[in-house]
Each structure stands twice: as structure tokens, then as C-alpha cells.
Amino acid sequence: MLMTAVATAWRTLVVLLPFLLFPLAGSHAQEQRPSTCLAMARALPNVIYASVLLPxxxxxxxxxxxxxxxxxxxxxxxxxxxxxxxxxxxxxxxxxxxxxxxxxxxxxxxxxxxxxxxxxxxxxxxxxxxxxxxxxxxxxxxxxxxxxxxxxxxxxxxxxxxxxxxxxxxxxxxxxxxxxxxxxxxxxxxxxxxxxxxxxxxxxxxxxxxxxxxxxxxxxxxxxxxxxxxxxxxxxxxxxxxxxxxxxxxxxxxxxxxxxxxxxxxxxxxxxxx
Incomplete structure (x- = not known):
């Protein structure tokens, strides 16, 4: 259970980290957005890209x-x-x-x-x-x-x-x-x-x-x-x-x-x- 929770936490962090590093705000909203193609934490276990979670x-x-x-x-x-x-x-x-x-x-x-x-x-x-x-x-x-x-x-x-x-x-x-x-x-x-x-x-x-x-x-x-x-x-x-x-x-x-x-x-x- 603990390992599953940790893995889930890492996945969530990797998906959210681009948004934490490159937030959309104000006039920049139409100029940039977080990349879904970058491995923001390449060395982390169970890393997945945000785009994998698309509907x-x-x-x-x-x-x-x-x-x-x-x-x-x-x-x-x-x-x-x-x-x-x-x-x-x-x-x-x-x-x-x-x-x-x-x-x-x-x-x-x-x-x-x-x-x-x-x-x-x-x-x-x-x-x-x-x-x-x-x-x-x-x-x-x-x-x-x-x-x-x-x-x-x-x-x-x-x-x-x-x-x-x-x-x-x-x-x-x-x-x-x-x-x-x-x-x-x-x-x-x-x-x-x-x-x-x-x-x-x-x-x-x-x-x-x-x-x-x-x-x-x-x-x-x-x-x-x-x-x-x-x-x-x-x-x-x-x-x-x-x-x-x-x-x-x-x-x-x-x-x-x-x-x-x-x-x-x-x-x-x-x-x-x-």
C-alpha cells in the first residue's frame, strides 16, 4: 500500500510539476504554456508524461x-x-x-x-x-x-x-x-x-x-x-x-x-x- 501511494504521488508530481514551474497567468496565457514533451523529472521512478493522461x-x-x-x-x-x-x-x-x-x-x-x-x-x-x-x-x-x-x-x-x-x-x-x-x-x-x-x-x-x-x-x-x-x-x-x-x-x-x-x-x- 505504501509503495503504491508513493508511486501515485510521484506520478502526480511529474504531471503537476510543469504547471508549478511554468504557470499560466495574465498576458502570458496566450504566449506560453507548460510543455508536455519534457521529462521534468527524468530520474524519478514511474515517470510518466502529462500527455499520457489526456482524455x-x-x-x-x-x-x-x-x-x-x-x-x-x-x-x-x-x-x-x-x-x-x-x-x-x-x-x-x-x-x-x-x-x-x-x-x-x-x-x-x-x-x-x-x-x-x-x-x-x-x-x-x-x-x-x-x-x-x-x-x-x-x-x-x-x-x-x-x-x-x-x-x-x-x-x-x-x-x-x-x-x-x-x-x-x-x-x-x-x-x-x-x-x-x-x-x-x-x-x-x-x-x-x-x-x-x-x-x-x-x-x-x-x-x-x-x-x-x-x-x-x-x-x-x-x-x-x-x-x-x-x-x-x-x-x-x-x-x-x-x-x-x-x-x-x-x-x-x-x-x-x-x-x-x-x-x-x-x-x-x-x-x-x-
Whole structure:
């Protein structure tokens, strides 16, 4: 009885701790909320994520993810919020999404002249220097970022790329952006759990395939969506992932995901156009 009570107490603490650390109040209520994708107490026994306790109806809500091109995926939330990742205007611009994220490694990942109809433009770098910091709640999706460095002119520019995380319908969806280096433990801790991972697999302009597959294996997401492939054979990436990952070729550009429909085994999903 005592052990059961202790375990229950730990579970309750882990679920409530984000709310204690990051309370919603006043004008911040529409700008940030506690993350359900972070293990707030990784070393505690019986740790569970808050999203696991979502009501059945909420955990069955679906998110639509469509490959638009290059590194741009379109995400549509159950509440109808549309998001375009690594947005340059070449893909996913019509109709204009409500939210776009951008990275500045190359002009194919950002635009300096986004459509004024786009409500939220989130650059992965800080034009004023230092790391970009995004913590934004748009209707039913919470968006945050974790910065990494990029190579520019033979040197590394700190905090010039962002890994964006989208938390919606109990799902944690991550986009690695134009990632140029392996991740440290501090990056993994800041990213947290990712149910869906969007990963560049060109193997040259971004991180090597060995490095990228190492990151994808460690994150162990249920769904892995390759992008930014260029001429790299898909097998060059999938073969490095090992036998623990299934491969699912789709004949469409889109996938529907929910917390309750995630595959039992980690799966690399190859959408049409990738």
C-alpha cells in the first residue's frame, strides 16, 4: 500500500510539476504554456508524461502532416491552425499558413518578405544576436524552439539554427531544421520526447548521415519523416537506422497521426515527393 501511494504521488508530481514551474497567468496565457514533451523529472521512478493522461477523446485527435517540398512540411492541427516549416515561400505558401518557422543556413529555408497574411513568423535565429527564444501558444498548438549552431564561411555561428517543437493533441512533433552538428545531452534534455521527427538526410549540406541517424536513433521517435534529401539514396539513411525501425513507403504526400494511432515500432515514413 505504501509503495503504491508513493508511486501515485510521484506520478502526480511529474504531471503537476510543469504547471508549478511554468504557470499560466495574465498576458502570458496566450504566449506560453507548460510543455508536455519534457521529462521534468527524468530520474524519478514511474515517470510518466502529462500527455499520457489526456482524455481519450483528446488523445484521438488527429494532426495532418503534408510534405510540401525541400524542408517544408505543412502541419494542420485539430483546431485548424496551419504551420509551414523552414518556410521560404517556394512551398506551402498557398493558401498562406497561420504560422511559419524559418532557418537561415540558405535562402531556401527562409524569406525576408513573408506574406503579410501570415500571422506568426518565427525565425530560428535572433537578428539582434544571441539565441532565438520562441514560446508561443496559437489556439491548440504550443510552439517552442531549441537552438543549434550552423556552419558559415568555414566557422560555426552559435545559435543560428532552431529545432522547432510543436506540441498538439498530446503529440510532440519536432523539425530539426538545417542541423549542422551532433547534439549534446543538453540539447536532448531541452527537446524532450518527440513522437514525430522531421530529419534532413542530404548527408552533406547538413550533418553527415552517420550523425543524423545517430540523432534519430537516440530520439527514438515513433514516426520519422525524412526531408532535404537532394540526390541522397533513401537507403543510405534507412540502412544506418538498423533493424529496430520499420520502413513505410506512402503513395501520398500526407500522413494523419494521433497519439493513439502511433505505430508500435518506430517507423520511417517516406512520403511521396521526398
Amino acid at each position: 481519450a477523446a483528446a488523445s484521438a485527435e488527429t494532426v495532418e502532416i503534408t510534405y510540401a517540398g525541400h524542408s517544408t512540411y505543412l502541419i494542420e492541427t485539430p483546431g485548424g491552425v496551419t504551420i509551414a516549416t523552414d518556410f521560404s515561400g517556394a512551398y506551402g505558401a498557398n493558401p498562406a499558413p497561420r504560422v511559419v518557422t524559418m532557418n537561415k543556413a540558405h535562402g531556401t529555408h527562409f524569406t525576408m518578405n513573408p506574406d503579410p497574411a501570415i500571422e506568426h513568423v518565427l525565425p530560428g535565429w535572433n537578428p539582434d544576436g544571441g539565441p532565438a527564444k520562441h514560446s508561443l501558444l496559437v489556439d491548440d498548438v504550443y510552439i517552442r524552439n531549441v537552438t543549434t549552431d550552423i556552419r558559415r564561411y568555414g566557422a560555426m555561428e552559435p545559435d543560428a539554427n532552431s529545432i522547432f517543437i510543436f506540441e498538439v493533441a498530446g503529440l510532440c512533433i519536432g523539425h530539426l531544421g538545417h542541423l549542422h552538428h551532433r547534439l549534446e545531452d543538453s540539447h536532448y534534455a531541452a527537446i524532450g520526447r518527440l513522437d514525430v521527427l522531421m530529419v534532413p538526410i542530404d548527408g552533406g549540406m547538413t550533418l553527415s548521415l552517420d550523425g543524423m541517424s545517430e540523432i534519430a536513433r537516440r530520439l527514438s521517435s515513433s514516426v520519422i519523416l525524412p526531408m532535404h534529401r537532394h540526390a541522397t539514396p533513401l537507403s543510405a539513411f534507412t540502412s544506418r537506422m538498423g533493424e529496430g525501425f520499420d520502413i513505410d513507403f506512402r503513395e501520398t504526400r500526407g500522413i494523419t497521426v494521433s497519439l493513439t494511432s502511433l505505430p508500435r515500432r518506430p517507423t520511417i515514413v517516406i512520403l511521396q515527393g521526398v
